[in-house]
Amino acid sequence: MLELDAITLATPQRVLVRNVSARVAGGELLVVMGESGAGKSSLLAMLSGTLPDGFIATGAIRLNGREIGALPTAQRHVGLLFQDDLLFPHMTVLDNLLFALPAGGHRAERCAQAEAALARAGLEGHGPRWPHSLSGGQRSRVSVLRALLAQPQALLLDEPFSRLDAALRERFRAFVFERVREQGIPAVLVTHDPQDVPAGAQVIELRPELDDA
Amino acid sequence: MDTTLRPVKAARGWGWALPAALFVLPLAAALWLGAAEAVDARAWSHLLSDTQFAAALAESLWIAVASTMLSATLCVLIVTRLHGTRAWQRVQGALGGWLAVPHAAFAIGLALLLMPSGFIARLLAGVAGWDAPPDIATVRDPWGLGLIAALVFKELPFLLWNVAAQLRRVGQGAELERQLQIAATMGYSRRTAWARLLWPQLLPRLALPLLAVGAYGFTVVDMALVIGPARPPTLAVLAWQWLLDANAATNHQGAAAALCLTALVAALAAAVVLAWHAVRPAARQRWTRGDRPSAARRFEWPWAGTGAAVYLAVVLSLLFMSIAGVWTFPSLWPSHWTLQAWAGVAHSSSTVGVTAVLAIVSASTGLVLAVAWMETAPAHWDARAAGAVFAPMLVPGVLLVAGLYQLSLHSGIDGRFAGLWLAHSLYTAPYAMVALSPAYRGFDPRYQQTAHALGRSHAAFLLRVKWPMLLAPLAAAFAVAFAVSVTQYLPTQFIGAGRYATVTTEALTLASGGQRNLAAAFALLQALLPAIVFGFAWWLGRRQARRLHAVAMA
Numbered sequence: 001m002l003e004l005d006a007i008t009l010a011t012p013q014r015v016l017v018r019n020v021s022a023r024v025a026g027g028e029l030l031v032v033m034g035e036s037g038a039g040k041s042s043l044l045a046m047l048s049g050t051l052p053d054g055f056i057a058t059g060a061i062r063l064n065g066r067e068i069g070a071l072p073t074a075q076r077h078v079g080l081l082f083q084d085d086l087l088f089p090h091m092t093v094l095d096n097l098l099f100a101l102p103a104g105g106h107r108a109e110r111c112a113q114a115e116a117a118l119a120r121a122g123l124e125g126h127g128p129r130w131p132h133s134l135s136g137g138q139r140s141r142v143s144v145l146r147a148l149l150a151q152p153q154a155l156l157l158d159e160p161f162s163r164l165d166a167a168l169r170e171r172f173r174a175f176v177f178e179r180v181r182e183q184g185i186p187a188v189l190v191t192h193d194p195q196d197v198p199a200g201a202q203v204i205e206l207r208p209e210l211d212d213a
Numbered sequence: 214m215d216t217t218l219r220p221v222k223a224a225r226g227w228g229w230a231l232p233a234a235l236f237v238l239p240l241a242a243a244l245w246l247g248a249a250e251a252v253d254a255r256a257w258s259h260l261l262s263d264t265q266f267a268a269a270l271a272e273s274l275w276i277a278v279a280s281t282m283l284s285a286t287l288c289v290l291i292v293t294r295l296h297g298t299r300a301w302q303r304v305q306g307a308l309g310g311w312l313a314v315p316h317a318a319f320a321i322g323l324a325l326l327l328m329p330s331g332f333i334a335r336l337l338a339g340v341a342g343w344d345a346p347p348d349i350a351t352v353r354d355p356w357g358l359g360l361i362a363a364l365v366f367k368e369l370p371f372l373l374w375n376v377a378a379q380l381r382r383v384g385q386g387a388e389l390e391r392q393l394q395i396a397a398t399m400g401y402s403r404r405t406a407w408a409r410l411l412w413p414q415l416l417p418r419l420a421l422p423l424l425a426v427g428a429y430g431f432t433v434v435d436m437a438l439v440i441g442p443a444r445p446p447t448l449a450v451l452a453w454q455w456l457l458d459a460n461a462a463t464n465h466q467g468a469a470a471a472l473c474l475t476a477l478v479a480a481l482a483a484a485v486v487l488a489w490h491a492v493r494p495a496a497r498q499r500w501t502r503g504d505r506p507s508a509a510r511r512f513e514w515p516w517a518g519t520g521a522a523v524y525l526a527v528v529l530s531l532l533f534m535s536i537a538g539v540w541t542f543p544s545l546w547p548s549h550w551t552l553q554a555w556a557g558v559a560h561s562s563s564t565v566g567v568t569a570v571l572a573i574v575s576a577s578t579g580l581v582l583a584v585a586w587m588e589t590a591p592a593h594w595d596a597r598a599a600g601a602v603f604a605p606m607l608v609p610g611v612l613l614v615a616g617l618y619q620l621s622l623h624s625g626i627d628g629r630f631a632g633l634w635l636a637h638s639l640y641t642a643p644y645a646m647v648a649l650s651p652a653y654r655g656f657d658p659r660y661q662q663t664a665h666a667l668g669r670s671h672a673a674f675l676l677r678v679k680w681p682m683l684l685a686p687l688a689a690a691f692a693v694a695f696a697v698s699v700t701q702y703l704p705t706q707f708i709g710a711g712r713y714a715t716v717t718t719e720a721l722t723l724a725s726g727g728q729r730n731l732a733a734a735f736a737l738l739q740a741l742l743p744a745i746v747f748g749f750a751w752w753l754g755r756r757q758a759r760r761l762h763a764v765a766m767a
Contacts, residue, residue, distance in 0.1 A: 073397035098501035
């Protein structure tokens with residue numbers, strides 16, 4: 001369960017998010033919509049703990065009852081997916097997944113775990129390949145697998161579909177939502193495209209308050 | 214209607230051949246003649262049986278390996294700790310000033326600080342109760358520690374500057390920053406993320422700067438003459454002394470030593486590449502082990518402050534020494550001050566004149582060659598030209614200078630200004646190219662299309678649009694080339710046959726002759742002349758930026 005409690009987010013110039021509260025249960029999706037510049041990505045950065053200096057943020061963020069708002073990113077257990085897949089180019093697909101997987105067990109067991117994840121995503125045998133040799137859709141799927149193998153307690157999606165072409169987009173969207181349900185963790189999706197919103201999802205719409213000083 | 218589509222071929226003439234030939238032909242001839250000097254069986258047998266050879270070689274290897282490892286380690290440590298903090302901004306802001314202090318001037322200043330009668334020993338004398346300078350070699354020590362320290366302080370800013378340039382590259386910097394964020398969401402500390410993600414990607418891209426640092430430490434002559442070990446000196450210094458010898462057989466032995474250094478640079482580079490490939494599999498196992506070492510908060514060393522303090526101390530010690538009169542040992546202050554050294558500098562004002570004229574002429578030549586190349590050759594040819602461009606930076610100075618001397622002998626310009634001009638231009642051109650190419654190659658091609666679409670000639674486009682817009686980077690590249698010329702020691706001394714004195718040759722001759730006051734004054738000038746030109750370039754750039762800004766605001 002991810003709880004946002006009275007979140008307000010502002011720059012010295014204007015208020016981006018005013019007093020937003022939401023509760024996202026495991027396997028559910030919260031969609032944050034708004035024009036570009038409305039503060040969607042800043043809200044995600046606040047949740048992941050990567051907000052740059054110069055923002056003023058108030059309110060509480062609780063993940064499974066744990067207050068995470070003041071923790072450094074590395075201790076929040078919140079996964080993050082960007083528009084770009086950001087696969088590490090100096091590692092093979094398998095190494096990318098192993099990097100995410102928590103330590104413990106023999107290397108063979110960890111490899112088997114990563115390869116099983118690849119197989120479930122229809123990417124059997126792609127482990128030894130280099131990221132640059134995969135298609136855009138394959139890379140996107142690997143980056144989702146990587147984020148989930150790190151066993152996050154929540155997943156943040158920063159317009160992950162916007163770079164893909166229409167046909168691919170539909171399939172990848174279904175793939176991501178299915179994984180989120182399967183994993184049973186709350187997810188927050190930021191987008192400006194109404195088509196990205198699945199039926200029954202909670203939606204928050206951010207509108208820029210232009211007149212605010 | 215039947216139309217055939219033909220690929221449109223850009224009209225590209227042979228214009229590129231002229232700047233390429235003007236640079237590559239003398240360079241290749243010099244390398245060939247230098248190597249030819251060394252192809253002499255007797256010279257090699259003399260070299261290998263020389264009593265100093267083995268010790269000098271071991272010393273050079275030790276100095277090169279120690280200074281390179283230390284600079285690289287400190288660079289990794291500093292960037293890992295500081296990147297993303299305000300301290301990193303401070304370090305980046307200070308890099309330009311640190312880089313602008315010439316190697317030889319830095320070595321002379323550091324030697325003045327460290328020597329047994331230097332300021333540091335005087336400070337210690339107060340505590341330890343010494344009344345005479347300690348009887349230990351603190352400057353030309355047999356372990357080369359003084360030279361290693363000088364090299365590390367000079368090379369570290371160069372490496373940091375290269376890392377900063379990689380991180381600033383368009384697109385790449387932001388991508389690396391987001392990779393760090395991804396790693397953080399997976400529970401990795403910043404330090405572990407740097408070690409497993411960023412350095413494995415950055416280090417291969419730093420191969421060339423690291424090679425330059427290693428090759429420089431292995432073959433440097435000017436710094437080693439001031440602060441390097443004396444008995445025996447390093448192999449590069451030995452080669453230099455042999456090249457200067459009046460005996461032709463000894464000259465051949467010097468050329469053989471220079472070729473030996475060159476071969477060893479290549480062998481060391483190959484060894485490092487092989488070692489990298491050998492450790493990579495084990496390193497990859499480590500990167501992907503999945504453990505998340507906690508980020509233990511340790512004491513943060515004030516890196517920017519340390520660097521600033523060392524450079525300030527070095528420059529101040531030069532200034533201090535250039536005006537110090539009689540100065541008995543344990544006292545911290547000279548008993549009187551004197552402007553004698555500066556009067557001496559004023560007296561030999563032709564030295565400053567020769568330095569400046571030579572630097573202006575060869576920096577202009579270098580800049581013209583670089584611009585001519587980039588105007589006539591497509592950008593993707595730069596990679597092909599890289600071998601020639603980097604040769605003067607990577608080939609040991611003693612070998613290139615030996616060849617340049619032969620070349621100037623054959624063409625009758627040895628000991629003449631033309632010989633110095635040629636030699637200096639071979640060094641200024643590549644630096645001008647490296648300094649200018651990011652801005653010049655990054656120039657938006659649509660301006661050219663726009664100018665041509667407006668019916669203006671190509672010459673008008675260059676003179677009225679492109680070069681005025683690129684004024685700041687052109688001035689900066691000129692300043693870099695100017696500094697490169699001012700600080701040349703080997704070619705100036707050798708090709709000039711001692712007939713042309715520059716601030717650099719004077720500073721080094723006087724420093725090794727123990728004339729500290731005058732040496733300090735000339736060393737300061739060696740730093741000051743390029744600083745004036747850098748300042749002018751900076752002023753031009755600012756004026757330009759303000760003008761463009763004013764236009765944008767109007």
